[in-house]
Amino acid sequence: MTLSFAATLPARGFDVELDVAEGRTLALLGPNGAGKSTALGLAAGTLRPHDGAITLDDRPLVRVDAGRTRTWVPPHDRQVALLAQEPLLFPHLSVRQNVAFGPRSQGARRRAADAAADRRLAEVGLAHLADRAPSTLSGGQAQRVAVARALAAEPRLLLLDEPMAALDVDVRPELRQRLQHLLAGQTAVVTTHDVLDALLLADEVAVIEAGRVVERGPTARVLSRPRSAFAARIAGLNLLTGSWTGDGVTTEAGEVVHGHAPGSDLAVGAPMTAVFRPASVSVYLEERHGSPRNTFRGTVRTLEPHGDLVRVRTDHLAADVTPGAAAELSLVPGTKVWLSVKAAEVDVYPG
Numbered sequence: 001m002t003l004s005f006a007a008t009l010p011a012r013g014f015d016v017e018l019d020v021a022e023g024r025t026l027a028l029l030g031p032n033g034a035g036k037s038t039a040l041g042l043a044a045g046t047l048r049p050h051d052g053a054i055t056l057d058d059r060p061l062v063r064v065d066a067g068r069t070r071t072w073v074p075p076h077d078r079q080v081a082l083l084a085q086e087p088l089l090f091p092h093l094s095v096r097q098n099v100a101f102g103p104r105s106q107g108a109r110r111r112a113a114d115a116a117a118d119r120r121l122a123e124v125g126l127a128h129l130a131d132r133a134p135s136t137l138s139g140g141q142a143q144r145v146a147v148a149r150a151l152a153a154e155p156r157l158l159l160l161d162e163p164m165a166a167l168d169v170d171v172r173p174e175l176r177q178r179l180q181h182l183l184a185g186q187t188a189v190v191t192t193h194d195v196l197d198a199l200l201l202a203d204e205v206a207v208i209e210a211g212r213v214v215e216r217g218p219t220a221r222v223l224s225r226p227r228s229a230f231a232a233r234i235a236g237l238n239l240l241t242g243s244w245t246g247d248g249v250t251t252e253a254g255e256v257v258h259g260h261a262p263g264s265d266l267a268v269g270a271p272m273t274a275v276f277r278p279a280s281v282s283v284y285l286e287e288r289h290g291s292p293r294n295t296f297r298g299t300v301r302t303l304e305p306h307g308d309l310v311r312v313r314t315d316h317l318a319a320d321v322t323p324g325a326a327a328e329l330s331l332v333p334g335t336k337v338w339l340s341v342k343a344a345e346v347d348v349y350p351g
């Protein structure tokens with residue numbers, strides 16, 4: 001089932017086009033308020049666009065022209081399942097009845113619906129809890145039941161809105177692993193802030209910022225060679241953008257970044273991106289002259305633990321230093337620093 005999605009919602013500053021090929025999973029990444037949930041709501045039918053066309057395979061689900069609705073398939077008729085952050089199970093039904101709800105409401109007989117429910121519960125590893133009441137489940141179990149319920153309706157499109165967000169960190173891996181299996185071959189869109197979700201669940205990612213898609217591509221490419229600040233941040237990379245000036249990338253702030261460039265046929269003025277790992281960045285209190293390094297002025301904004309190291313963030317860059325180095329330099333928020341990275345550690349590419 002191929003999803004083709006184009007919708008605007010001016011009240012939310014939302015204007016997005018997306019498509020998801022048959023059997024593929026697209027991760028929507030973006031900061032809070034970017035429009036990820038809005039996109040899912042429009043596809044699920046809980047929101048109506050001002051302008052837009054949403055099609056699943058050849059079946060138009062929505063067509064609205066300048067506020068005039070031409071086509072509107074109501075949510076329950078779309079064969080689109082939306083899995084929310086909270087499991088939202090029916091409290092008065094057993095686990096099995098919750099999962100059988102979709103097939104039942106599509107007209108399946110009780111026995112067939114129960115059998116489908118048991119199959120789906122087995123897929124999420126919870127067949128043994130079928131007779132339990134939702135109130136007796138842990139948060140992680142309840143969310144797995146919600147996944148089974150969404151899949152039991154045999155949706156042509158599965159939408160997952162930050163499925164791990166409401167769960168404790170230690171139960172996320174289990175659900176993530178289940179989803180990795182279950183999403184194989186299922187056309188799906190998952191919103192997330194988590195790089196692991198994107199890496200393990202999604203074939204492609206689209207980064208949304210302020211209601212617009214700013215970057216789109218195969219997951220591995222976007223996370224290793226990001227073009228947007230958000231993708232770089234979740235991939236744990238520093239990113240600077242600017243234009244090619246012959247031997248480096250000059251940023252808008254006038255910084256010149258030298259690094260590995262992809263070839264010699266780059267046009268002067270072409271938009272370029274430079275990325276490097278925080279672990280490649282050294283921190284000094286004074287500018288270092290005479291070394292073949294890139295240096296950037298900055299003010300420390302935050303210090304946070306990062307594995308065995310301390311991640312030092314300035315306004316636009318991050319450096320990982322040892323706790324000993326952080327102490328020796330007396331780094332605190334407000335400290336003026338120079339950040340330095342060898343050209344050999346910087347990856348430079350067009351875009």
Ligand SMILES: Nc1ncnc2c1ncn2[C@@H]1O[C@H](COP(=O)(O)OP(=O)(O)OP(=O)(O)O)[C@@H](O)[C@H]1O
Nearest residue numbers: 011012013030031032033034035036037038039191
């Ligand atoms: N019910 C609503 N009524 C009006 N505006 C809303 C409503 N819900 C969200 N918005 C606005 O729409 C924009 C997109 O919000 P949305 O919830 O889609 O973002 P998001 O990317 O899902 O964010 P988050 O990661 O915080 O869930 C934001 O500007 C938000 O303030």
